[in-house]
Amino acid sequence: MIFSSVFFMFVFLPIVLLVYFLVPKRLKNLVIFLFSLVFYAWGEPVYIVLMLFSIVYNYVAGIEIAYHKKWKDERWTKITFWMAVGVNLGMLGFFKYYGFLLENLNAILPFKIPFRELPLPIGISFYTFQTLSYIIDVYRDKVNVQRNLISFGAYISMFPQLIAGPIVRYADVEEQLENRRISLAKFGDGVTWFLCGLGKKVLLANNIGMAYDSIAALPAGSLSAATAWIGCAAYTFQIYFDFSGYSDMAIGLGKMFGFDFMRNFQYPYTSASITDFWRRWHISLGSWFREYVYIPLGGNRVDRRRHIRNILVVWMLTGLWHGAAWKFLVWGLYYGLLLLLEKYLLKNVLEHVPGFFKHIYTMFFVMIGWVIFASPDLAAGLSYLGAMFGFGAGLWDATAVYYLSSYLILFILLILCSGPYPYKKFCAYCYSARKKRWGAALVFYLLIFVLSTAYLVNATYNPFLYFRF
Amino acid sequence: MEQLEKKIVLVKYFLIAGLLLFIAGLLFSGKNSSADIEQVAQKVEQSIDMGSLSRADNRMVKRLYGLNANDYEGVALYVSDSNMKVEEILIVKLADNAQTEEVQSAVQGRLDRQLDSFEGYGPQQCALLEDHVLDTAGNYILYAVHQDAAAADQAFRKSL
Numbered sequence: 001m002i003f004s005s006v007f008f009m010f011v012f013l014p015i016v017l018l019v020y021f022l023v024p025k026r027l028k029n030l031v032i033f034l035f036s037l038v039f040y041a042w043g044e045p046v047y048i049v050l051m052l053f054s055i056v057y058n059y060v061a062g063i064e065i066a067y068h069k070k071w072k073d074e075r076w077t078k079i080t081f082w083m084a085v086g087v088n089l090g091m092l093g094f095f096k097y098y099g100f101l102l103e104n105l106n107a108i109l110p111f112k113i114p115f116r117e118l119p120l121p122i123g124i125s126f127y128t129f130q131t132l133s134y135i136i137d138v139y140r141d142k143v144n145v146q147r148n149l150i151s152f153g154a155y156i157s158m159f160p161q162l163i164a165g166p167i168v169r170y171a172d173v174e175e176q177l178e179n180r181r182i183s184l185a186k187f188g189d190g191v192t193w194f195l196c197g198l199g200k201k202v203l204l205a206n207n208i209g210m211a212y213d214s215i216a217a218l219p220a221g222s223l224s225a226a227t228a229w230i231g232c233a234a235y236t237f238q239i240y241f242d243f244s245g246y247s248d249m250a251i252g253l254g255k256m257f258g259f260d261f262m263r264n265f266q267y268p269y270t271s272a273s274i275t276d277f278w279r280r281w282h283i284s285l286g287s288w289f290r291e292y293v294y295i296p297l298g299g300n301r302v303d304r305r306r307h308i309r310n311i312l313v314v315w316m317l318t319g320l321w322h323g324a325a326w327k328f329l330v331w332g333l334y335y336g337l338l339l340l341l342e343k344y345l346l347k348n349v350l351e352h353v354p355g356f357f358k359h360i361y362t363m364f365f366v367m368i369g370w371v372i373f374a375s376p377d378l379a380a381g382l383s384y385l386g387a388m389f390g391f392g393a394g395l396w397d398a399t400a401v402y403y404l405s406s407y408l409i410l411f412i413l414l415i416l417c418s419g420p421y422p423y424k425k426f427c428a429y430c431y432s433a434r435k436k437r438w439g440a441a442l443v444f445y446l447l448i449f450v451l452s453t454a455y456l457v458n459a460t461y462n463p464f465l466y467f468r469f
Numbered sequence: 470m471e472q473l474e475k476k477i478v479l480v481k482y483f484l485i486a487g488l489l490l491f492i493a494g495l496l497f498s499g500k501n502s503s504a505d506i507e508q509v510a511q512k513v514e515q516s517i518d519m520g521s522l523s524r525a526d527n528r529m530v531k532r533l534y535g536l537n538a539n540d541y542e543g544v545a546l547y548v549s550d551s552n553m554k555v556e557e558i559l560i561v562k563l564a565d566n567a568q569t570e571e572v573q574s575a576v577q578g579r580l581d582r583q584l585d586s587f588e589g590y591g592p593q594q595c596a597l598l599e600d601h602v603l604d605t606a607g608n609y610i611l612y613a614v615h616q617d618a619a620a621a622d623q624a625f626r627k628s629l
Contacts, residue, residue, distance in 0.1 A: 049491055057484045064478040080478075087485065094492065099503070115503050116496055119566035119608065213537040217527045376539045 001042040002163070003194075003249045004201045006456050012039065013253075020257060029154040029177065032257060036157035040123070047121035050091065055153045057087060058131040059146065062138045066145035081139045085132065092128040095121055100324030123163045125321055127156055129288055134170035136292055143171050151177045160253035164246045166264040166284035169291070173259060180258035190255030192445060197248030199448040202455050204414060205241035208234045211407050216374070218399075220383035221392055226400035228387040232367050234407070235374050237414040240269060243282070262287075269366075269418040272358040273350055274338045277366060285321070289314050304344075311343075312336045322373070327381060331372045338365055501607035502629035506543030506562040509609065509628045513558060514547075516624030517617040522547040522556055530559075534575040540564065541572075542608070555583055555594040558621060559612040566608055576603055576612045583614075 061084035215231030247264035271277035319332015375381030527538035542562040
């Protein structure tokens with residue numbers, strides 16, 4: 001089940017909200033937990049077992065770590081902690097990377113190891129990172145152990161952020177699990193977040209996604225440079241509005257239930273450097289890696305050689321987190337190298353370059369990165385990149401004119417919506433201190449809702465890019 | 470409470486044993502296949518008379534089914550050389566089992582459009598379309614419109 005579906009919006013969500021607001025406070029976490037399990041089981045009836053295992057195992061491991069800590073038994077504290085980390089990473093590693101590992105082994109071994117590919121459990125990368133944040137923070141005494149299985153289960157399985165994040169660290173919701181402010185104003189705020197996300201996903205991402213899909217279906221050799229760049233730009237916008245739209249919906253749903261999740265995107269395409277881009281893109285993943293991998297490795301408070309190693313390790317892992325494929329590894333290392341380049345070579349240069357050129361520089365490398373990311377494999381990615389630089393079917397052709405003329409207005413809209421300006425203007429108009437225009441705001445959000453619903457009812461095309469991570 | 474905490478940790482080991490059993494069950498239940506799609510396609514080709522069927526490219530997959538071939542592990546489509554024939558074979562190896570529904574509904578859409586097109590003047594074609602095979606086996610999906618669709622399905626199942 002995905003948020004941008006008619007069934008979720010008109011059946012599942014209203015029922016959950018109704019039950020949630022009818023039951024007393026002490027039962028609210030139970031309602032979230034049970035409905036989250038239904039939400040997950042809807043698409044993954046088999047893998048609900050894994051989710052339940054993860055909840056109960058980490059709940060028990062947390063209690064055990066706290067128990068050994070209480071008796072100052074360092075040895076067993078460490079054993080229990082590393083075992084919990086190993087089990088969580090082992091589970092993620094097995095379900096996500098075992099097929100990839102065996103495929104590559106089979107490619108180099110003189111004999112073939114037969115294996116059965118297992119489908120990737122939806123959301124496993126997200127909820128495993130959440131359980132790890134809990135176990136690590138209990139071990140580091142940053143949070144108290146959770147002794148209520150229902151509250152812990154609600155945290156891990158919470159359907160708003162279960163499938164595509166944001167990756168909510170336990171420390172950020174520890175207090176909210178017991179005491180959270182539920183109010184009409186916050187609920188309304190949540191609804192506006194949800195509707196903005198829905199509009200981004202359904203009206204913007206899905207429409208530009210159709211342009212990318214049809215260009216990607218053309219053989220790279222037949223693409224002119226202009227068509228290839230248009231396709232690349234289409235994917236660049238699709239992935240941003242798709243993923244950030246889904247994150248906004250998750251944040252909005254969280255608010256409706258009284259939770260405050262961290263913001264996952266901060267206008268990444270307005271960045272003035274690659275370093276800046278990664279402070280604004282998938283913020284919850286970046287901060288997870290910084291907190292639990294980069295800083296424990298020594299961060300930047302080490303000599304240059306070790307700092308370079310730390311950056312490359314973190315970005316190799318970030319790449320692999322996105323999927324078990326060489327292209328993701330290359331994509332991660334590509335960003336690692338770019339960040340090192342900025343840190344050690346370009347820092348002074350970039351400081352003196354006008355903002356416009358910094359923006360062009362950033363978007364150029366981000367778009368190249370998306371080609372590697374979106375292509376079925378590295379070879380296809382290289383062919384596509386070749387087409388972008390004129391090694392396909394020339395520089396310009398009628399196909400490019402067709403796509404440009406068909407999607408020009410949408411591209412302009414996407415460029416505008418990638419920055420904060422339209423939303424700022426909207427807020428200034430509707431919520432200015434001098435005059436509140438609630439009616440205008442209501443009409444705007446109703447329009448998004450009606451248009452998105454109409455689109456969802458009629459369209460068969462409703463992909464979700466981050467579903468597979 | 471301390472006694473309880475001591476006992477509760479034992480649960481952990483039972484859970485790990487349970488997880489290992491679950492994984493073993495998944496691996497041996499044979500739900501998904503690692504078979505190469507080209508080999509599966511070859512077995513299906515050999516099982517039936519391919520006659521006027523020839524292999525189509527990804528653009529045709531997009532045009533006829535609205536599916537983006539790059540989203541899947543692999544796609545093999547065979548279409549008839551003539552617009553007046555409805556024989557068609559589609560084999561899709563999913564990248565993720567969550568894609569099952571979208572492929573099935575794309576196939577259903579294609580089938581409905583074909584039935585609309587041939588209704589009224591192509592009773593033989595309509596009969597072939599009605600007798601189609603749409604088979605999902607884990608991460609593989611076969612759609613066959615052919616007089617020997619059942620044989621194609623048998624070969625498809627065997628090749629996984």
